[in-house]
Amino acid sequence: GAVVSQHPSWVICKSGTSVKIECRSLDFQATTMFWYRQFPKQSLMLMATSNEGSKATYEQGVEKDKFLINHASLTLSTLTVTSAHPEDSSFYICSAALLAGVYEQYFGPGTRLTVT
Amino acid sequence: GENVEQHPSTLSVQEGDSAVIKCTYSDSASNYFPWYKQELGKGPQLIIDIRSNVGEKKDQRIAVTLNKTAKHFSLHITETQPEDSAVYFCAASGSNQGGKLIFGQGTELSVKP
Numbered sequence: 001g002a003v004v005s006q007h008p009s010w011v012i013c014k015s016g017t018s019v020k021i022e023c024r025s026l027d028f029q030a031t032t033m034f035w036y037r038q039f040p041k042q043s044l045m046l047m048a049t050s051n052e053g054s055k056a057t058y059e060q061g062v063e064k065d066k067f068l069i070n071h072a073s074l075t076l077s078t079l080t081v082t083s084a085h086p087e088d089s090s091f092y093i094c095s096a097a098l099l100a101g102v103y104e105q106y107f108g109p110g111t112r113l114t115v116t
Numbered sequence: 117g118e119n120v121e122q123h124p125s126t127l128s129v130q131e132g133d134s135a136v137i138k139c140t141y142s143d144s145a146s147n148y149f150p151w152y153k154q155e156l157g158k159g160p161q162l163i164i165d166i167r168s169n170v171g172e173k174k175d176q177r178i179a180v181t182l183n184k185t186a187k188h189f190s191l192h193i194t195e196t197q198p199e200d201s202a203v204y205f206c207a208a209s210g211s212n213q214g215g216k217l218i219f220g221q222g223t224e225l226s227v228k229p
Contacts, residue, residue: 006159032215043205043219044160093159103148103209105217107159 003027004096006108013084013115020080021111023094029074030096034105035067038091050077084115118143120208122220130228135196137223139206140188146210149189150217151180154203163204164191196227 003026013019023033032051036044048069050056056069066088068080077096081088091112095105119142129135141149147168152160166173166180166189173180177196182189193200203224207217 004159034216043221046216049214049216097215103215103217104150104162104165106162107152110157110159112157 002106004108010112018082023077025096032097033077034095036093086115118218120220126224128226135193137191141208145212146208148209152205201227
């Protein structure tokens with residue numbers, strides 16, 4: 001149980017275009033989903049927290065207009081990287097929390113984004 | 117806010133030996149401490165977690181200990197195998213963090229056959 005999927009697993013896009021990444025909880029309803037980015041040989045950096053039906057809460061320094069997050073249902077959250085640039089190339093990982101306040105987070109397999 | 121320090125950054129052991137990774141946290145209100153294993157190119161996988169009302173938890177070859185007074189917790193892997201090779205992350209969370217996980221810097225474990 002507690003399986004989280006992401007799609008696509010990897011994507012290459014041209015500079016200036018937008019890319020959408022989907023995160024789904026397959027066998028449970030997630031009250032909260034989190035989006036992280038990870039650079040090579042570094043830890044996970046939290047970008048934003050999203051709750052179903054409400055606006056995402058972004059961490060300090062993360063541009064909300066550049067990284068659009070939509071949490072349309074209890075099983076789906078999307079991250080759209082708008083007007084992507086090479087410095088946005090990274091490994092993006094989502095996680096889903098089983099229950100509010102319980103803290104366990106289950107992570108997706110990640111999406112490798114390369115902006116050329 | 118919470119800060120989590122993890123040591124060592126790299127750890128190399130012989131197959132069959134034990135491996136220990138240590139983390140310290142700063143916020144005494146944190147009460148949830150998970151450990152994740154991340155293989156290259158994959159997302160982190162929860163391997164064990166502990167809450168602040170427990171001092172030790174074991175799952176086969178993996179154990180976690182928590183010292184609330186000293187604010188540190190450790191991951192112990194016994195009888196290591198080559199497939200244990202990965203990056204391990206500790207994290208801390210609690211009501212002060214609103215459910216967010218604060219991660220340590222990671223430990224790259226290499227198990228040599």
